[in-house]
Amino acid sequence: xxxxxxxxxxxxxxxxxxxxxxxxxxxxxxxxxxxxxxxxxxxxxxxxxxxxxxxxxxxxxxxxxxxxxxxxxxxxxxxxxxxxxxxxxxxxxxxxxxxxxxxxxxxxxxxxxxxxxxxxxxxxxxxxxxxxxxxxxxxxxxxxxxxxxxxxxxxxxxxxxxxxxxxxxxxxxxxxxxxxxxxxxxxxxxxxxxxxxxxxxxxxxxxxxxxxxxxxxxxxxxxxxxxxxxxxxxxxxxxxxxxxxxxxxxxxxxxxxxxxxxxxxxxxxxxxxxxxxxxxxxxxxxxxxxxxxxxxxxxxxxxxxxxxxxxxxxxxxxxxxxxxxxxxxxxxxxxxxxxxxxxxxxxxxxxxxxxxxxxxxxxxxxx
Amino acid sequence: xxxxxxxxxxxxxxxxxxxxxxxxxxxxxxxxxxxxxxxxxxxxxxxxxxxxxxxxxxxxxxxxxxxxxxxxxxxxxxxxxxxxxxxxxxxxxxxxxxxxxxxxxxxxxxxxxxxxxxxxxxxxxxxxxxxxxxxxxxxxxxxxxxxxxxxxxxxxxxxxxxxxxxxxxxxxxxxxxxxxxxxxxxxxxxxxxxxxxxxxxxxxxxxxxxxxxxxxxxxxxxxxxxxxxxxxxxxxxxxxxxxxxxxxxxxxxxxxxxxxxxxxxxxxxxxxxxxxxxxxxxxxxxxxxxxxxxxxxxxxxxxxxxxxxxxxxxxxxxxxxxxxxxxxxxxxxxxxxxxxxxxxxxxxxxxxxxxxxxxxxxxxxxxxxxxxxxxxxxxxxxxxxxxxxxxxxxx
Numbered sequence: 001x002x003x004x005x006x007x008x009x010x011x012x013x014x015x016x017x018x019x020x021x022x023x024x025x026x027x028x029x030x031x032x033x034x035x036x037x038x039x040x041x042x043x044x045x046x047x048x049x050x051x052x053x054x055x056x057x058x059x060x061x062x063x064x065x066x067x068x069x070x071x072x073x074x075x076x077x078x079x080x081x082x083x084x085x086x087x088x089x090x091x092x093x094x095x096x097x098x099x100x101x102x103x104x105x106x107x108x109x110x111x112x113x114x115x116x117x118x119x120x121x122x123x124x125x126x127x128x129x130x131x132x133x134x135x136x137x138x139x140x141x142x143x144x145x146x147x148x149x150x151x152x153x154x155x156x157x158x159x160x161x162x163x164x165x166x167x168x169x170x171x172x173x174x175x176x177x178x179x180x181x182x183x184x185x186x187x188x189x190x191x192x193x194x195x196x197x198x199x200x201x202x203x204x205x206x207x208x209x210x211x212x213x214x215x216x217x218x219x220x221x222x223x224x225x226x227x228x229x230x231x232x233x234x235x236x237x238x239x240x241x242x243x244x245x246x247x248x249x250x251x252x253x254x255x256x257x258x259x260x261x262x263x264x265x266x267x268x269x270x271x272x273x274x275x276x277x278x279x280x281x282x283x284x285x286x287x288x289x290x291x292x293x294x295x296x297x298x299x300x301x302x303x304x305x306x307x308x309x310x311x312x313x314x315x316x317x318x319x320x321x322x323x324x325x326x327x328x329x330x331x332x333x334x335x336x337x338x339x340x341x342x343x344x345x346x347x348x349x350x351x352x353x354x355x356x357x358x359x360x361x362x363x364x365x366x367x
Numbered sequence: 368x369x370x371x372x373x374x375x376x377x378x379x380x381x382x383x384x385x386x387x388x389x390x391x392x393x394x395x396x397x398x399x400x401x402x403x404x405x406x407x408x409x410x411x412x413x414x415x416x417x418x419x420x421x422x423x424x425x426x427x428x429x430x431x432x433x434x435x436x437x438x439x440x441x442x443x444x445x446x447x448x449x450x451x452x453x454x455x456x457x458x459x460x461x462x463x464x465x466x467x468x469x470x471x472x473x474x475x476x477x478x479x480x481x482x483x484x485x486x487x488x489x490x491x492x493x494x495x496x497x498x499x500x501x502x503x504x505x506x507x508x509x510x511x512x513x514x515x516x517x518x519x520x521x522x523x524x525x526x527x528x529x530x531x532x533x534x535x536x537x538x539x540x541x542x543x544x545x546x547x548x549x550x551x552x553x554x555x556x557x558x559x560x561x562x563x564x565x566x567x568x569x570x571x572x573x574x575x576x577x578x579x580x581x582x583x584x585x586x587x588x589x590x591x592x593x594x595x596x597x598x599x600x601x602x603x604x605x606x607x608x609x610x611x612x613x614x615x616x617x618x619x620x621x622x623x624x625x626x627x628x629x630x631x632x633x634x635x636x637x638x639x640x641x642x643x644x645x646x647x648x649x650x651x652x653x654x655x656x657x658x659x660x661x662x663x664x665x666x667x668x669x670x671x672x673x674x675x676x677x678x679x680x681x682x683x684x685x686x687x688x689x690x691x692x693x694x695x696x697x698x699x700x701x702x703x704x705x706x707x708x709x710x711x712x713x714x715x716x717x718x719x720x721x722x723x724x725x726x727x728x729x730x731x732x733x734x735x736x737x738x739x740x741x742x743x744x745x746x747x748x749x750x751x752x753x754x755x756x757x758x759x760x761x762x
Contacts, residue, residue, distance in 0.1 A: 001376060001439050002369050003667070004674035009368060069368050240756050255759040257745070260752035267751055268688050275667035276660075282370055297660040349656035350649075356659045357632055357646050 003278070005073070012066075013073040019050055020081035026327055029082050033190035033330075037158040038084040039120070048117025053091050056219075057099055061107050062115035068219060072226040072281035076274075079230025082330055084191035086120045086155035092223045093154070093216075094121035094163050100216035101170055101208035110161065110172060110207075119160040124150035124173075124197050125217075132343040134213060139166040139199075141206065145179075146171060146199040152341070156182045156195035164204060165213065171204035178202060189337035191330065215284075218295045221342040222280040225295075225302040228338055229277050231331040232270040232306050235313040238328060239263060242317055253316070262312045269305035276301050293355050300348035306335035370670070372443075379440045380447065386420050387451050395454045400724070407533060410457035414488040417456065423486055424462050431470055431478070432486050438673045442618035449622035460530060461485040461492035465538045468608045472555075472596040481536070481557070493534035495525040495558070495582055496605065503746045505540075506549045506602060510584060512541035512556060514591065519543075519556060521564075521587040527740070531567045531580025534560045539584075540605050543598055553601030557593040564588075574732045609742075610682050618673075620693050621666040627700055627730075628659055634722065635707050645707045654703045661696050668692060684754035687747035694737035694744065701731045 005013065023046055032038045047053055056071045057063025071092070078087060091114060098111040113119040128151055129136055139148040146164060156162060156175075164171040173180060179202040185194040240263055243254030253259050280298040283291040310332035314321035321328055343351070372380065392413060398406045417423040418432070426441045427433025436444065456462060466485045469477055484490040501508035510523025521541055528534075537558045544552030558565070564587035569577035596604040632655060635646040645651045669689060676682050704727045705712040716725030738744045752758045 001372050001670065002674050002677075003670035004678055005368055240758065243758060252759055254752070254756075255761050257749070257752075257761045260756075260758050260761050261745070261748040263756055263758060264687075264691075264748035264751035267756060268691060271685075271688055272664050272668055272692065275671050276664050278368065278671070279370075279663075279667045282368055286370075294663075297663055300657070300660055301664060346653065349653045349660070352656040352660055353652040356628075357635070357652060357655060 003275075005069075009070060009073060012070055013077060016050075016052075016074050016077035017080065019046075020077055020083060024081045024083055026082075029084055029191060029330065032084040036184070036193070037086075037155070038191055038193055039086055039155070039158045040084075043085070044117060044120075047087065052087070053117045054115030055091070057095060057111060057115050061112040063111075067281075068222070068285040069278065069281040071219070071223055072277050075223045075226035076230040076233075076277070079227030079334075080234045082191055082231065082234070082327075082334060086122065086158050088192065088220075088223070088227070089122035089154040089159070090114055090120045093123045093220045096216040096219045097123055097163050097170065097213065098207075100219075101212045103207070106172075106207045120155065120158050121161050121163065122153055122155050122159040124153045124156070124162050124164045126150065126152055130340075132341075132347060134165070134210065134217075137165060137167055139164070140168055141166050141171060141204060144204060144206070145201045146173065146204045147179075147201055148199055150197045150199075152185065153182075153195045153197050154192055154341075156197050157184060157193060162197065163207075164199070165210070167210075169206045169210060170208040170213065171206050173199070173202055173204045177204075187337055188333040191334060192337060194337070214292070217342060218292055219284055221299050222277060222284060222295045224338050224342060225273070225280065225298040226277045228302040228306040228335060229270065229274045231334055232266070232273060232302075232309045235309050235328055235331050236263070236266045236270050238326075239266065239313040239316050242320070246318075246320075253318075259316055262316055266309045266312050269309050273298070273302040273305045293352060296343075296348040296351045299343065300345045300352065303339040303345045303348075307332075307339060310335050376437075376439055376443060379436070380443050383422065383444060383447050386422065387447060387453065390416055390420065391451045391453050395452065399454070404532075407457060410454055411488040413454050414456040414458060414462075418486050418488075423456060424466060427466065427470065431466075431482050438677050442669070442673055445617075445619035446622055449619040457488045458485055458491050460494055461488075461490070464494065464608050464611045465492045467611050468538065468604060469557075469595065471607055472604050476592075477557070477595065490535040491530055491533050493528050493530040493537050493560070493580075493582075494608070495528060495537045495539035497527045498524060499526055503743055505605070506553065508540060508542060508553070510539070510541045511545065512543050512554065512589070514543075515588075517591050518588045519591060521556070521558070521584045521589055523584050525582040525584075526570065526579070528567075528580045528582050529578060531560075531582055532569065532577075534567075536560060537582070538595070538608065540601050543601075547599065550602045552599055553605070554598050555595040555601040555604040556589050557595055558584075558587065558589050562587050562589065573735065574729060610686075617669055617689055617693065621662065621669070624662045624665070624693075624697065624700065627704075628655070628662060630723070631655065631700075631704055631707060634704075638707055638709075640707070640709070651703070651707060654706070658696070658700050658703055661692075661699075665689070665692050665696060684750050687742070687750045687755075690742055691738075691744050691747045694734075697734045697737050701727070701734045705731055 023043060032040055051064045054063035055066050055074055059065045095114050098107055126132055127138060159175050161175055162173045164173055179200040181198040183196050185196055187194045243259055243263060244252050246253050276298040280294040283294040313328045320326055398409050414423055424433045425436040425444050429435045469481055498508045512519040512521045537560055539556045539558045540553055541556055542552050543554040564585040566583040568581045570579045570581050571577050635651060636644050638645045640648050672685060708722055708727055711722050712727050714721035715728050749761060753760050
């Protein structure tokens with residue numbers, strides 16, 4: 001048994017870190033977050049050159065064919081850099097859904113251009129109930145057309161096509177389709193733009209039934225938790241650096257146990273989240289029977305930990321932590337958005353409870 | 368990353384499993400509730416049986432009677448022992464902490480003299496580290512040893528000594544140079560507990576029992592050849608012992624905690640709270656789920672740490688995460704148990720209405736000690752702050 005990264009995994013993580021540090025430094029994040037889409041075509045083509053847009057998808061569709069653990073590592077590094085724009089929505093979310101449910105022909109049509117970096121895409125899932133349980137979806141297609149609203153859709157304004165989850169199946173909708181209206185929602189996280197998408201008799205192509213979706217969303221959920229781990233690590237690094245250099249009462253504030261012990265807790269929370277995320281990645285890759293629970297454990301723990309780590313990081317920075325200039329709040333904002341996306345900690349604890357407490361009803365509850 | 372057991376690990380596990388299947392005592396349940404003074408001979412003979420199968424000290428090098436087991440195999444060992452609810456071994460400090468320290472720091476003569484009897488449980492070992500005025504600040508200890516010819520004369524007091532009442536030998540940290548800086552004047556002595564001037568008193572703890580002892584040393588004569596390591600190098604010897612304390616032993620905690628929570632979930636299903644089973648109460652469900660998840664995360668953290676130690680060869684200060692994690696988790700777990708059991712949670716073992724013979728009231732009190740023993744949570748956070756994160760020393 002070996003719960004450490006292999007040489008090639010270390011290499012991937014290391015090169016991703018260098019790549020993001022070079023191509024997506026804090027100044028670039030801040031520039032992009034002030035734009036409407038947080039998208040940069042030049043950055044996108046560099047992500048494509050690295051193979052990141054096709055990281056976990058089969059070579060047949062132009063992907064790189066790496067595993068879920070590798071995806072976790074890439075997302076961790078993307079999270080550390082606070083990578084803005086539609087990478088998560090296009091590659092992790094839309095890509096995973098297509099990979100999980102689409103036919104070969106549809107994969108060629110929709111997944112391959114994602115791998116090649118030619119298109120942006122997203123998934124429209126939750127509705128005004130903001131309920132992340134697939135069973136709560138009400139939208140239905142009538143004669144191949146969709147009507148209704150989807151909320152909290154990431155990066156829809158820059159998407160070339162949307163994958164829409166309805167009660168009666170999974171649909172692809174072209175972003176220029178008739179009766180489609182995309183309006184921004186003004187969320188806390190400025191680096192990932194959320195939208196309301198309204199459909200009125202909008203033509204949609206049904207590509208699959210809903211079964212198999214939960215695996216795609218498990219992958220996306222774990223990847224989001226991985227991104228949170230990267231954000232926590234960066235928040236910890238910035239904070240520890242500050243605690244070493246900022247002096248009060250003639251001493252670095254990191255010498256005070258009231259500060260030092262909070263840093264220790266940030267480290268514990270970050271490392272524990274990382275363990276949970278890596279395990280979830282491995283369980284997904286191995287199709288282990290506990291994969292869904294492992295994903296819930298990771299998302300539940302990382303969602304809470306990212307908020308706590310952010311709280312501590314801001315507090316330790318004192319007045320500086322409350323300024324716009326300091327980067328900690330940017331991670332804190334992302335953490336809040338990611339905390340609720342794909343179910344917050346309370347949602348996932350209930351999912352875990354339904355497995356460990358009412359195991360007799362698991363089969364009925366697996367969505 | 369590959370969490371499947373390797374062929375060697377599987378072989379190790381299977382050999383152990385089949386050995387345990389035919390050797391693990393079936394009557395431990397009847398014995399475990401008796402006072403340890405009564406069950407101790409039973410634990411000694413269990414350890415002897417393990418040693419006959421060469422399972423008493425799997426981590427030890429083969430030439431000393433172990434199996435040179437990898438860290439992962441050691442973890443498997445403790446997991447399997449917990450799985451079959453095997454009794455503990457009588458000489459657990461000798462096997463887990465002191466034996467390895469003697470193997471690492473002792474002379475050939477010392478190894479020959481002490482190691483076989485540690486393995487056979489013929490000689491039980493205890494540890495004389497903490498003192499009334501030296502807990503977290505261990506290096507501030509005051510028990511002194513003065514050289515007098517070829518003997519040391521030891522005077523002082525130790526506390527929180529496990530197995531003191533049954534100990535034949537003690538790994539004792541003493542001050543041999545009062546003029547040196549506090550870490551530099553310490554020496555480790557191997558002390559015969561039957562020496563004249565050694566007194567052992569029970570230390571009654573808040574649970575009402577006495578797991579630990581106080582040791583008093585009055586003009587105790589210890590042969591100079593009983594120094595372990597070098598004179599005034601006792602700090603390094605003691606630290607190498609404490610490093611073993613945070614080793615693979617933690618692997619069994621996962622199963623122990625899992626057993627707790629499984630039982631707790633059972634109780635939650637059958638205990639009525641506000642007119643419905645506690646297991647249907649959304650708050651209780653949230654807490655049980657959180658706890659179950661954290662028990663898994665504790666295991667993931669541990670597996671990652673084992674892999675890191677295997678790769679780097681040394682247990683790092685990251686072990687402090689495990690200590691904080693399991694001890695605080697155990698306290699949260701017991702708090703949830705109390706919430707589920709309500710007024711019944713307080714009942715002690717002797718009460719006819721007590722749930723699980725008072726297990727939960729006992730565990731609730733006992734877990735308060737978890738964040739204190741083996742390095743307080745505060746000390747662990749200092750270790751992380753200074754040694755892992757590189758923050759300036761706070762003390």
